[in-house]
Amino acid sequence: MDLSLLPPIRDSGSFRDPGGHVFVCDERVVRTVNAVALENFRAVEKTGVLQQLAELGYLIPTRELTSQDIDVSTLKGPRGEVPSVVLEHPRLPFISYPYEWTFSQLKDAAIAHLDLQIALIDRNVILTDATPYNMQFSDRGVFHIDVLSLRPYREGEYWIGYNQFCRLFLVPLLMEAWSGVPFQPLLRGAIDGMKLADAQYLLPARKRFFSINGLLHITVHANSERSGSSSNKASAKIAERPIPKSRYRAMLTEMRAWISSLKTGRRTKSFWNEYAEINSYSEQMHDAKKGYVAAFVEQADVGSLWDIGGNTGDFSAVALGAGARRAVVLDGDLDSLEKAYARRKENALPLLPLVMDCADPNAPMGWRQQERKGLSQRTNADAVLALAVVHHLAIGRNIPLQEVVDWLVSLAPRGIIEFVPKDDPMVQQMLMFRDVEFVDYDEAAFRSYIDRVGRIVDEHRVTESGRLLVTFERTP
């Protein structure tokens, strides 16, 4: 296919590395390799790692395009660079960020990153960065997506990404493992992570001083960030003291062993984790709801399904079983999402759990607020499920019902929304200590709000208390 007729758009997050940039041409993703990075790229390519490690799932698959495939003059970099080589990668179904991952997801991404580095150094290649933003979840695993981060190993060199790894992988993981505090707000607030010199105080002193890994990688490392020395003196010292390759490798393997042993330290067993068991409708009704979801998916061609407030991914799993090609489960509850992630790994499901408070979706971040995209910029669902979620937003968070409906319908051209009436025991419980009237919260208003932005295709009454499933189609 000739891509030259399509106007390529440079990814707004791809500007830092002068070595090359990512462009999207229609539905395809290409990466340019500029003259400054060509020598390294060819040297890495010659080792065969790009293909070998892609086959094993450590690296994104890459193929080189020819001048017949694409006109390189349409792929100029932000500094006017004309690429020497153009590569193509598979398009990822959804780009997610570390502040949207659970502890287990970040841990797996860290292990995958270290596995890749170990495999690379055994072939005399290294990674020049260590950022989780370069790790992405595919339908099956998690792999590194930036092949321009690879370059040949130079004898005696240091682990360049060590500080970055500790800031963006290690500290967030230790926050949850050691302090029992979720790391997502930290990463959401600091795109490069926190300095270790500051972050160390978030971690318990007994671990920082009395465990060998804590002492080395946190306390000593943090202290080095503040210790006095000029950059010139520093580079001279480094040049005098090369690190043997065996020690470089030991840093990676020991870090991997340590991270593999980390377990979440959060103690609170969340309410939502048990929600499916204690909520007000019976097993039979739950099955009926599953049947309704399955029938909907079987009729529609669903590439990507977004399951809003999807909890442990119960209904997403049903949708996948019914023919949806992949599902994204968005929820604010970490324990539920951990279960969803365990389900993904156990059953090899193309299901991606994402930590997201739907009343406060993740915003654009970074340079010009375009480097990391907000949720609305990544909306690509073919269908949306919003089961037992409307009342949490409309009543729990005081969002006008019309806005809730507008937002849900904006996410996908079709979907199922469940309306839970005021009489429902769950809503009654929510209203118990509330003085607000919620005058617009009723079934008639709900229907009318859908009619404004789409049409109701089907309805199904789920419980005697009046829970209603509505299948909608958005007005094109």
Add this chain to the structure above:
Amino acid sequence: MATGVVSLFVGAWLVVSLSSPAFAYLDPITGSFLIQGLIAGAVAVLAAIRQVRERVLALVGLRKPDPAPNIASQPVHAAKKSTAPDAPNS
């Protein structure tokens, strides 16, 4: 025992280094580089201890040797039924 020695060594260094005056601007990453030689040395000792421990445990049948991550093995993070990465969209 050896881990204790490493801790002592690192701890002693720490006491000395904490008292050093900060007189020049230093990029945190440069500082991280400066200390990496020492950390890598200590970590190499830890790695050697681990290797010996694993071998002894394997020898007495208490533990199977931990498969080192290499390109011949399936990444641990990948889903169990995974066989290959995604094919490019066509």
